[in-house]
Amino acid sequence: MSNAYKLEPPFSVSFSGGSSSAFMLKKILDAHGGTMPEESRILFANTGLEHEKTLEFVKECGERWNLDVIWLEWSDTDPGFTIVNFDTASRSGEPFSKLIEQRKFPPTPVARFCTSNLKMRTMAKYLKSIGWTDWDAAIGLRADEPRRAKRIKGDCAAETPVCPMYEAGHSLLDVDEYWKNSSWKLQLPRWAGNCVGCFLKSRGRLELIASEYPEHMQWWVEQEEKTGKPFSINKPSYAGLLHQVTIQGVLFEDDGSSIPCNCTD
Numbered sequence: 043m044s045n046a047y048k049l050e051p052p053f054s055v056s057f058s059g060g061s062s063s064a065f066m067l068k069k070i071l072d073a074h075g076g077t078m079p080e081e082s083r084i085l086f087a088n089t090g091l092e093h094e095k096t097l098e099f100v101k102e103c104g105e106r107w108n109l110d111v112i113w114l115e116w117s118d119t120d121p122g123f124t125i126v127n128f129d130t131a132s133r134s135g136e137p138f139s140k141l142i143e144q145r146k147f148p149p150t151p152v153a154r155f156c157t158s159n160l161k162m163r164t165m166a167k168y169l170k171s172i173g174w175t176d177w178d179a180a181i182g183l184r185a186d187e188p189r190r191a192k193r194i195k196g197d198c199a200a201e202t203p204v205c206p207m208y209e210a211g212h213s214l215l216d217v218d219e220y221w222k223n224s225s226w227k228l229q230l231p232r233w234a235g236n237c238v239g240c241f242l243k244s245r246g247r248l249e250l251i252a253s254e255y256p257e258h259m260q261w262w263v264e265q266e267e268k269t270g271k272p273f274s275i276n277k278p279s280y281a282g283l284l285h286q287v288t289i290q291g292v293l294f295e296d297d298g299s300s301i302p303c304n305c306t307d
Contacts, residue, residue, distance in 0.1 A: 046209035047073035051081035053178040053204075054169060056161075057103075057111060059086060059096040060235045061228050063182035064103050065217045066207050070180060071107055083169065084111045087161040090132030090139075091237040091261060095230040101128045102226065114168055116160045118144055122167040135261045138237075148265055148273050151242060151301055162197040170200065178204045186213040234258075239280070241273035242301040248277065252287040259284050 047069040055070060057063050071078060078084070086100050104111040113126045116137045126132070141159055142148050149156040169177060183191040183205040191208035221227040228235075233247050238258040243251070252259050262280040266272055272279055278286065286293070 045073045046206040049073075049082075049178055049180060049204065049206070051079045052174055052176070053079075053082050053180060054165065055082070055084045055180045056165065056182065057084050057086045057100065058182060058236060059092060059100045059228075060182070061221055061232070062184060062207065062214070062217050064099070064228070065212070065220055066180060066182045067103065067109075068107065068220075069210070069212075070206065071109070078109065083172075084109055085114060085165045085168065086111050087114045087116070087164050088126065088131045088137070089156070089160045089237055090115070090135040090137050091239070091258070093230055093234055093238050093255070093258070094133070095228065096235065097128060097131060097133075099228045099230070106226070112168070114164050116141060116164045121171050123164045123171075125168075139261075139265070142265055142269065147269055147271050149241070150272075151274055151276075154242075156237075158197060166198050166201055174200070176200050176202075178202050181205050183208050184213050184217070185211045186215075241277070245277050245283075246292070248283055249287050249292045252283050253292050256284060256287075 047066075049070060055063075055067055057067055067084065074082075084104075088097070100111060100113075103109065113128070113131055115124045115126055115132060116122070117124045118140050137160055138156065141156065145155065165179075177200065179196065179201050181194060181203050183194060184207045185191075188208065191205040194203045194205060196203050233243070234251060234255060238255060239248065239251055239262045241262070248259075259280055262273065263284065266279055266281070277283070
């Protein structure tokens, strides 16, 4: 039986800094005998809004597994990306702020230009800059996300997305079991992953974040005030959420209505 994690070079690994994509990365590393092929790249695209624990986890994965993780950020100047590292990575949403300033309005659930620009196209531009013309891109979609895995598309003709976790039949249960038995793991609850205050998260989840990590909501408040437009018309403004949680506490449960995106876990 073939190993879904033994990918044919050239290939990239989209490492979001979450538990699932780290699980996928380790499985790919193991499938290649503990050493990544020369024509492979591990890419972490930083939006500047990830939690500090996510950045620490990305750094720790690279160090523990002896991997060269390439940290990228979107740029509005040629070549369309900047290579950073743990120390120089943005931590106040700078790449995202510049993108919204360029567009003059924030992304929304039906116009998610944040993921496509800050992550997918940033990674593709980097790979093209090193001379790649055709590659597979490993995405951390699991077996319990069949609809997303089957519908995933590359952002450009040169890229073919592959979902080894889905192909291998590994679900969130497998991911949790792996990290449960590990001596180290991401020190962050799953609901706070990726862009901490992401507008695609359910109202209950955003209220929980506003309660536990209010400092991570301020950037979103500022962007809505600056553009005069909301990230979502189906939820209160971020300023309203913060005010409500301050006065009344968390009112809504996380009902699982968060909208998934290609940032992945």
